[in-house]
Amino acid sequence: MRPSTKLTPNDNPSKYAQEGYCIFRQQFTNKEMELYQQTLDNMLDCLRPGEKPQFMFEPHVGSQHWRTWLSLARHPKILDAVESVLGSNLVLILSHFIIKGTEDSMHVGWHQDQRYWLHGVEGDNLCTAWLAFNETNRQNGCMRILPGTNQPKLRDVNVKEDDGSTITTLEVDVDKELADTAVDIELHPGEFSLHDAYVIHGSDSNRSQDFRKIYTMRYADADTTRFTSEKWQIPFFLVRGEAMDTDFYIDLRPNKDLPEDQPDCMLVQKLRAGTYGKIPVD
Numbered sequence: 001m002r003p004s005t006k007l008t009p010n011d012n013p014s015k016y017a018q019e020g021y022c023i024f025r026q027q028f029t030n031k032e033m034e035l036y037q038q039t040l041d042n043m044l045d046c047l048r049p050g051e052k053p054q055f056m057f058e059p060h061v062g063s064q065h066w067r068t069w070l071s072l073a074r075h076p077k078i079l080d081a082v083e084s085v086l087g088s089n090l091v092l093i094l095s096h097f098i099i100k101g102t103e104d105s106m107h108v109g110w111h112q113d114q115r116y117w118l119h120g121v122e123g124d125n126l127c128t129a130w131l132a133f134n135e136t137n138r139q140n141g142c143m144r145i146l147p148g149t150n151q152p153k154l155r156d157v158n159v160k161e162d163d164g165s166t167i168t169t170l171e172v173d174v175d176k177e178l179a180d181t182a183v184d185i186e187l188h189p190g191e192f193s194l195h196d197a198y199v200i201h202g203s204d205s206n207r208s209q210d211f212r213k214i215y216t217m218r219y220a221d222a223d224t225t226r227f228t229s230e231k232w233q234i235p236f237f238l239v240r241g242e243a244m245d246t247d248f249y250i251d252l253r254p255n256k257d258l259p260e261d262q263p264d265c266m267l268v269q270k271l272r273a274g275t276y277g278k279i280p281v282d
Helices: 013-019 030-045 066-073 076-086 266-273
Strands: 021-024 090-097 108-111 126-132 143-145 157-159 170-172 183-185 192-196 201-203 214-221 237-240
Touching: 013 021, 013 076, 021 076, 021 183, 030 066, 066 090, 066 214, 066 237, 076 090, 076 126, 076 192, 076 214, 076 237, 108 170, 143 192
Parallel strands: none
Antiparallel strands: 021 192, 090 214, 090 237, 108 201, 126 192, 126 214, 143 183, 143 201, 157 170
């Protein structure tokens, strides 16, 4: 592993493979973000006592606003950026609101995303789009990335108790020398970053007086990734390009309309039956 002394965030996609991440500035205007902002704020307003905003998993499938979030996850601006680092054949595998409240003291420990989807997804060419809904900075707990830690191998982890306040139960030990190379991913609303599935990253708690609102969308290269649908609670969506077996996916490529009905899957069935208690019902 090479330590990085460059603390200026990378905004050059050609350096993504080297750095493990890239920032995409000035992507969505305030007008373009308006519908998404309003929908998310309405969802937050519907949280019931005890429900945690950081557990708003898979809104592109499980939320009553699934059409809104599914349309965002296949937006050309995001897919163009993902294609620049993963190639032209893309599958949407997950999405997640990572929202930090003002009183929960939640931090996100150093971790690798790759650890969290091994039961249904195998491959080295995956990335996360990390879209800001409000200003993200050190004060409210922006993401911090350790550049160059994206070698395709899984690090040893410490297993943390799932105590209802953290989403990182599989954390990587990082010494002070490496932690000092961290780059702050500070974004304006409508800007996003991409980061590799192996790159080590985390964030501090929110010390501001407002939510820190982020939407993550996870993508895989259809050519090199293997999927096991029997072990996955939601469908895989082909959002751009080609795949060996298009019948395996819900086809959501640019010339396709959104599904007429909410996708039927294990997650939706559990939510309707009231047997998946962690995800807030919006």
